[in-house]
Amino acid sequence: MLKAVQILGCSSGLTIVSQRLTKTRNSSTVSFLSTSTNPLKLSTFSSSSSPRKTLCFNPTRMSSSSLPGSDPLPKSPTFVSGDVRKIKFCQWCGGPTKHEIPDGEEKLRAICTRCGKIAYQNPKMVVGCLVEHEGKVLLCKRNIQPSHGLWTLPAGYLEVGESAAEGAMRETWEEAGASVEVVSPFAQLDIPLIGQTYVIFLAKLKNLDFAPGPESLECRLFALDEIPFDSLAFSSIYVTLNLYLEDLKRGKVKFHYGTINKRPGSSPSDIRAFSLDYHLQP
Amino acid sequence: MLKAVQILGCSSGLTIVSQRLTKTRNSSTVSFLSTSTNPLKLSTFSSSSSPRKTLCFNPTRMSSSSLPGSDPLPKSPTFVSGDVRKIKFCQWCGGPTKHEIPDGEEKLRAICTRCGKIAYQNPKMVVGCLVEHEGKVLLCKRNIQPSHGLWTLPAGYLEVGESAAEGAMRETWEEAGASVEVVSPFAQLDIPLIGQTYVIFLAKLKNLDFAPGPESLECRLFALDEIPFDSLAFSSIYVTLNLYLEDLKRGKVKFHYGTINKRPGSSPSDIRAFSLDYHLQP
Numbered sequence: 001m002l003k004a005v006q007i008l009g010c011s012s013g014l015t016i017v018s019q020r021l022t023k024t025r026n027s028s029t030v031s032f033l034s035t036s037t038n039p040l041k042l043s044t045f046s047s048s049s050s051p052r053k054t055l056c057f058n059p060t061r062m063s064s065s066s067l068p069g070s071d072p073l074p075k076s077p078t079f080v081s082g083d084v085r086k087i088k089f090c091q092w093c094g095g096p097t098k099h100e101i102p103d104g105e106e107k108l109r110a111i112c113t114r115c116g117k118i119a120y121q122n123p124k125m126v127v128g129c130l131v132e133h134e135g136k137v138l139l140c141k142r143n144i145q146p147s148h149g150l151w152t153l154p155a156g157y158l159e160v161g162e163s164a165a166e167g168a169m170r171e172t173w174e175e176a177g178a179s180v181e182v183v184s185p186f187a188q189l190d191i192p193l194i195g196q197t198y199v200i201f202l203a204k205l206k207n208l209d210f211a212p213g214p215e216s217l218e219c220r221l222f223a224l225d226e227i228p229f230d231s232l233a234f235s236s237i238y239v240t241l242n243l244y245l246e247d248l249k250r251g252k253v254k255f256h257y258g259t260i261n262k263r264p265g266s267s268p269s270d271i272r273a274f275s276l277d278y279h280l281q282p
Numbered sequence: 283m284l285k286a287v288q289i290l291g292c293s294s295g296l297t298i299v300s301q302r303l304t305k306t307r308n309s310s311t312v313s314f315l316s317t318s319t320n321p322l323k324l325s326t327f328s329s330s331s332s333p334r335k336t337l338c339f340n341p342t343r344m345s346s347s348s349l350p351g352s353d354p355l356p357k358s359p360t361f362v363s364g365d366v367r368k369i370k371f372c373q374w375c376g377g378p379t380k381h382e383i384p385d386g387e388e389k390l391r392a393i394c395t396r397c398g399k400i401a402y403q404n405p406k407m408v409v410g411c412l413v414e415h416e417g418k419v420l421l422c423k424r425n426i427q428p429s430h431g432l433w434t435l436p437a438g439y440l441e442v443g444e445s446a447a448e449g450a451m452r453e454t455w456e457e458a459g460a461s462v463e464v465v466s467p468f469a470q471l472d473i474p475l476i477g478q479t480y481v482i483f484l485a486k487l488k489n490l491d492f493a494p495g496p497e498s499l500e501c502r503l504f505a506l507d508e509i510p511f512d513s514l515a516f517s518s519i520y521v522t523l524n525l526y527l528e529d530l531k532r533g534k535v536k537f538h539y540g541t542i543n544k545r546p547g548s549s550p551s552d553i554r555a556f557s558l559d560y561h562l563q564p
Contacts, residue, residue, distance in 0.1 A: 033528065082452075086373075086374060087373045087374070087375035088373065088374060088375070088376065089372065089373050089374070089375070090371065090373070091368075091369045091370065091372070091373045091379075091392075091401060092368060092369070092370060092371070093371070094316055094370065094371035094372070094378075097373075097375070101334065104496070107441060110373075110483055119373060120439070121442055122407065122440060122441065122442065123407060123437055123440050123441075123442050124404045125407065125479065127406065136320055155564045157402070158405050158479075159404065159405075159473075160403055160477035161474050161475075161477070162474055163472040163474050163541040163542070163559075163560065164438050164470065164472050164479060164539075165472075165539070165562070166474075166541075168445060180564065182560075183539065183562075184539075184562050184564050185539040185562055185563075185564060186561060186564070187447065188467065188481070190444050190446050192442075192445050192529055193443075194359060194449075195442035195443070197407065197446060198438075199470070201562075205307065213512055214386070214477075226469040252527060253539045253564065255467065255563050255564035257446075257447070257466075257467040257555055259445040259447070259448075277462075278445065279467060280446055280447070280464065280465075280466050280467055280483075281467075282466050282467060282468070282535065282536050282537035282564065
């Protein structure tokens with residue numbers, strides 16, 4: 001089923017725009033999240049009369065530079081994806097680079113002026129777990145920047161050599177000292193502006209022996225009505241937890257795909273300044 | 283539901299190993315693919331008595347180098363993810379790198395000896411479309427290496443600045459000249475050994491005006507019983523199409539998460555030399 005709803009994050013009050021993107025498989029009824037301060041409030045409506053909008057290739061939509069701090073990274077990497085002009089030298093031969101669109105391509109690349117190799121930049125995957133335990137979820141209070149002191153799901157960059165599920169469990173171990181089993185995929189949330197994709201799995205605790213790692217000040221199981229929505233670290237975590245609560249209200253946890261588009265000009269710390277576009281479901 | 287099955291790809295005959303990985307949400311009955319030359323053959327069985335295996339963090343499992351050509355890339359990038367020792371120079375200051383495990387980390391990194399920055403390497407996402415049209419699927423015969431002359435779904439590397447769905451539609455346009463609408467997420471297939479993750483969407487043609495792009499020799503709609511399983515380009519495509527056929531047999535197309543582990547020492551061209559591990563579903 002295609003979920004045909006757009007959620008406009010809003011730091012004050014409630015703003016919702018619904019869109020029928022394309023043909024649904026088996027339903028024209030969609031539900032959507034409230035972005036008010038009460039995230040558990042849920043509304044449903046029929047979108048069958050909504051304007052049709054297709055998800056189509058738009059070659060003009062590109063962001064060649066990231067927005068520093070717009071949706072802060074779980075860790076602080078030296079290199080932010082896509083910032084191609086920051087690549088001054090070839091990492092293979094040390095030659096200086098030029099920044100041009102190569103023949104047959106459409107995007108600006110860093111090309112070595114000595115050996116001719118191209119340094120391609122691609123989005124990074126951030127993998128994490130939504131750990132469920134007896135009606136509660138596990139959150140970590142960050143001990144690192146950005147978003148120091150705010151709450152997040154245990155998550156971090158996927159490494160080469162591990163699967164997304166393995167990476168999600170590793171991050172949960174590193175940040176929360178929690179040994180978990182991955183149960184199912186829950187969400188893929190792309191953030192094109194900063195070249196990140198969040199891949200979140202539902203997981204369960206193997207035991208209750210969890211404790212904050214070096215990157216966390218505190219780890220705690222929160223009842224669903226006690227989740228600190230006003231103190232979350234990132235838009236992606238805000239969306240994930242809202243989708244989860246919405247699914248529980250419906251009685252069925254599903255897989256979600258969506259794109260988080262930060263509102264241009266919004267404050268990096270305003271995690272509700274976004275729209276959730278192209279929310280699709282199997 | 284957790285799909286608790288492992289598929290062992292096999293170039294000759296049929297080899298299947300089932301595993302119950304962890305608690306299922308609502309079913310203990312799993313089905314699995316035949317890897318015989320008749321991919322439509324489907325078997326089902328109850329795995330409730332199978333040995334339990336949890337999906338747990340294994341810090342010793344790492345691949346610091348890629349296996350050249352093991353599951354060939356859709357395009358031929360200059361840089362293969364994770365091959366950290368090939369990074370000889372800092373791309374920001376041009377200084378020579380050293381290869382060490384930084385304090386507080388566990389993995390080998392390329393660290394600049396001049397400015398101290400670390401060049402992190404992360405898996406890349408390959409995004410593509412499984413385009414359905416009147417009971418047929420759209421395939422492209424590759425006009426580039428690797429796997430020149432073999433059939434694939436239209437797919438390629440996700441770029442910074444686009445969502446996975448947008449990237450999948452772009453690649454479908456570039457490789458098949460096909461204008462499509464994404465309908466729903468279908469599969470995420472990780473290939474840890476080479477640092478790739480395939481993200482495949484179900485899509486539908488907006489019109490029938492498709493034609494091969496520069497990277498394709500031919501594009502064609504195949505009836506399901508005519509899919510050229512013996513001439514597919516990559517293991518990931520083989521798995522995707524088999525899962526799709528399996529879903530159609532069951533009467534419901536679902537989302538699939540899984541890990542494709544190439545069989546060590548197998549020929550790069552043997553796309554059936556793999557196991558599909560940790561096959562999870564929402």
